[in-house]
Amino acid sequence: MDTTKKDQMKRGEFLRNLGLSTSTLMAFYCLGTTMTACGSKDEDPDPNPNPNPNPGGGTGVTGTTTGSGINFTVDLANSNYTSLKTAGGSAKVGDVIIAHTNAGAYVALSKACTHEGETINFRSAQNDFLCPRHQSEFSTTGAVEQGPAASPLKVYTVTVSTDGNTLTVKA
Ligand code: FES
The missing domain is CATH 2.102.10.10 (Rieske [2Fe-2S] iron-sulphur domain)
Structure with a gap:
């Protein structure tokens, strides 16, 4: 078992021991794993970082x-x-x-x-x-x-x- 998995299980066990609900645990889990486990696309770079590639204005x-x-x-x-x-x-x-x-x-x-x-x-x-x-x-x-x-x-x-x-x- 890798250390990340161990850390996640330890966190989950810790939160369960505090008596938190499953949905609350998921919220903690998402926040604690940089949102990747929840399928967020926030990590993707902006596909169009320069929406106005023609700063001269207009297309001509x-x-x-x-x-x-x-x-x-x-x-x-x-x-x-x-x-x-x-x-x-x-x-x-x-x-x-x-x-x-x-x-x-x-x-x-x-x-x-x-x-x-x-x-x-x-x-x-x-x-x-x-x-x-x-x-x-x-x-x-x-x-x-x-x-x-x-x-x-x-x-x-x-x-x-x-x-x-x-x-x-x-x-
Ligand atoms: S597409 Fe074949 S020569 Fe132009």
């Missing part, structure tokens, strides 16, 4: 970012999206991946690979999109450059505000 996106009615704006002044201001930058918003191509244009495409739905990434060095699962490649117009994907990516219309600080992406 407004509108519909998923589904068939995609129509949203991206605030390029927001810290989440300032990388888009530079050629080679990219960002994923809902179902869409936006890239600032090496030619200086913005493109927005469906981010789900047409092969098996993996999320694609923009490759600034190649100025194209790569699926990490089976290495399909897509051009900035969404065309398949290399399979196994057989279908092009959906292309969305991107317009830039006159001050250059807002992108509007529409289906």
Whole structure:
């Protein structure tokens, strides 16, 4: 018998000898064993210790970012999206991946690979999109450059505000 068990039994015997009820004994038992014996989840660390990972405030996106009615704006002044201001930058918003191509244009495409739905990434060095699962490649117009994907990516219309600080992406 380990010493912890011995200590618990000694405590229980001691309390019983004081004439306390079973429920009172359980309360003592729980308090004396750091709550683990009672199944408390208080010992678990906070699964979300930083509920606001974007201290800049807001997400920088407004509108519909998923589904068939995609129509949203991206605030390029927001810290989440300032990388888009530079050629080679990219960002994923809902179902869409936006890239600032090496030619200086913005493109927005469906981010789900047409092969098996993996999320694609923009490759600034190649100025194209790569699926990490089976290495399909897509051009900035969404065309398949290399399979196994057989279908092009959906292309969305991107317009830039006159001050250059807002992108509007529409289906
Ligand atoms: S899921 Fe993209 S290439 Fe297979």
